Amino acid sequence: MAAFVLPHLFFLFVLPYFSVAQTNGIVKVGATLTATEDATPWLSASGDFAFGFHRLDNKDLFLVSIWYDQVPDKTVVWYANGDNPAPRGSKIELTADRGLIFSSPQGEQTSISDPIIGVVAYGVMNDTGNFVLVNKNSEPLWQSFNQFTDTLLPTQIMGNGKFLSSRQSESNFSQGRFQPSRLNGDLGLRTVNIPGNFLNDPYYFLSTGTSSGSGSGPSSDTLAFNKSGYLSIFRDGHELVLSQGDDARAYDFYHRVTLNFDGVLTHYSHPKAKTGNSTGTSIWTVLWTVPANICLSIVKNAASGVCGYNRICRINIDQRPECECPRPFSLLDPADDYRGCVPDFVQDCVNEPSSASNLYDFYVVTNIDWPTSDYDQLEPYDDVSCKEACLTDCMCAVAILRGSCWKKKLPLSNGRLDTSLNSKAFIKFKKTNSSSQNPALPVPDCNNQNGLVILMSAFLGTSVFVNFILISVMCLGFLLIYRNKLTTIGKAESVVERNLRCYTFKELLDATEGFKEELGRGSFGIIGGEKAILTYWAYDCYEEGMLHALVENDAEAISDRKKLERFLIVAIWCIQEDPSLRPTMKKVMLMLEGIVEVTVPPCPHPFSAMGRSGA
Structure with a gap:
């Protein structure tokens, strides 16, 4: 086994250097970049990767970064100034003596590529995503692959003393609260106390070792990501494969492993663009993720948890945590989703x-x-x-x-x-x-398709029977909003099989064939000898994290899953059997627009819960 693993590992190390000798993707000494929207980045030979200033969303600030240039959202895979984004007009210059030099509009300079020992002959933006500075003999002096951020790319290796570090949030690239590191010979995911660098105990182990000690000495653990998309840990001549790749289709997909800002380590793939074409609306697909439920993985007596104090963490359909403030709490800082919630009253x-x-x-x-x-x-x-x-x-x-x-x-x-x-x-x-929070109801906007379904929920949610009907209308609204073709769902007579799983609309339609009755004759159907109602089904979809079933796995709908999930949660609030729990119309509209925190709803039918327990 060792005879196979060691050459394999050596090949992973040297592959990025071999590609340095290519003639395309070369950046000459003296080349510059300026932080503007229309600046042309330094591209790799294939055009897959770009190095330059990446503008942050809705801000006049720029990130010195490397990104997938053929992917619609220009996914960032490496960055140099996450804690201090660059203002417009900043510049980068490739110099012979100091490598990559960053200059602010005020003329202040810092080196991105420290340390440089030798004279830089040119730079290369490789097709591996590795930006390399080399001397006249094409020997590497500095490379981005040795400065880890939150992402591993194929052919990249994380050896002893190196670690990934999550960003602070989806749009904030400052140092985050999570990183992989070693403890007593084990390689695990740990939380970091920010500010500061103290590491808490691991919440998930990537590997289990046998060595002993304080965890501060050298380790043979190496995390490697090969060109076929296999993520492996090498230890003492042995290979532990964490995530499978695909040798046959390695060149048809982009791969990346990212330690997300919420502490979930995820292997993603994305289809490559066809020649002369674009990937269009393609999205990153999750191939592997750990831990399976981070909400349940992190339990520390001296820590706030995944989401911060006074918040609730739950797992969505991508096994990523969603954080919400329960009633009666509100976000402490709307600009920082992880500072926690504070009560809306003083006791x-x-x-x-x-x-x-x-x-x-x-x-x-x-x-x-x-x-x-x-x-x-x-x-x-x-x-x-x-x-x-x-x-x-x-x-x-x-x-x-x-x-x-x-x-x-x-x-x-x-x-x-x-x-x-x-x-x-x-x-x-x-x-x-x-x-005191009961203002007059606003006049509903019937042309607002996003709010129409929920407005109907608030007005009609006055009885259990009507709730059954309005959930059908609500689901139909989802289909219209997301252009789902199954527009006949409104004819389904609130019938669904109770078998401890959420069914898709197609299965629902097939299952209800032959049980359609006049609307108003009842909201119960019998399938396989069991009774069920559509509100149960819709709530189960939400509770089990299977929102994709509501939209028949429609890729466009799932790509905007936060909006879809927000609509569903608001609807569940509006159909509570307990009238005192239903929000006012004003709050419904604010929740729909994302202005007011949409908190975790209770079961909409608590008085019927005992009847469901045996289903």
Whole structure:
């Protein structure tokens, strides 16, 4: 095995250097780049990769970076100034003595390519995505592959003492909170305390080693990504394949492995552009991801969790975490999604009466918890006594009924949605605040297709029977919005099989054939001897992270999954069986526009939950 692995590893190391000798993609000494929208970057021979100034979204700032130039969204794979984006008019020059020199509009200079030992003859933007500076003998003096950011590219190797580092958010390229590193011989993913560099215990292990020690000594662990898209760990002459590639189709797809800003390590692929054509609306496809559920992986007594304090983490269809503030909490900083949430009211232990039943009430949410925020355990307790215990305790912000009654204090940490909990969360809120938040309803805009479905939900969501009908209308609205061809779904009579999974619309239509009855004769159907209703199905799609089933795996809809998910969540709020939980029309419109935080909805049919448990 070792005889095969070592040459394999050697080949991975030297492949980028062999490609330096090519004649295309060369950048001469003295060449410059300027930070403007229309600046021409330095392209690789194939045109696959570009080096230059990449403008940040909706900002007059630029990132010195390398990106996939043939991909519609110009995906960034390396960057040099993530903590300090460049203003318009900044420049880069390739010099013989200092390599790549960055100059601000004020004339301040810094070297991007430190250290340079020798004289630079020219630079090469390789088809591997590696930008290399070489001497007159074509020997590399500096290369971007040795300065790791958040992404590995095929032929790139991360050896001992090197590590990836996530960015701070999707659009903020500052140092983030996650990185792979070694601990006692194991290579794992860890959180970083920012500001500072202290590493917490791993939340996921990429490999399990046998060496002992403090974890500060040398290691033979090497993370390598070969040209066929195989991600492997090499240790002591052995290869552990983490993610499979495709030797036969290696040249038909782009590959990258990215440590995302939310701590999920993901292997992506993307079809290459055809000759003289564009990839159009193609998107990056997830081939492999770890951990499977980061919301449940990170549980630290001294940490806020994936999403920050007082937030709830849940996994979406791409196994990526979505973070939300529960009611009655709001984002501390709308510009920073990970600073956590703060309560919308102040609980006064000094001036408020000891009996607070007339001041406070509870929002009830199922299957969420903040497991590291307990300060008291009460048992045996039921719903009434658990709420009463929290209501009369001014330190109690949330009570979780899960066997025992667990009282929680602020700040709430490591919040997550976990469908295996079989729990109820009683989240305290002040009645005086909520009673004032009932403005008059605005006149609905019937030409606003995005809001039409949800507006109908708010007006019609007055009974269980009507809820069944409006979910069908809501699903039809999704299909219209996302141009799905199955426009006949409105004829499905709220019938769906209950088999602990979410069905697609095609399966729903096929299953309901022969069971169509007049609308109004009932919202129940029987398939395989079991009863079910469409609201259950739609909520299950949301809870199980299978939003793609609502749009029949439509690529265009899934590419805008956040918008799709927001619509569905707002609809679920609007069809709550408990009328007091339904938002006002003003808040519905604000949620639809993304102005107001759309929080995790409870089960819309809690009074029917017992009837579903055996389905």
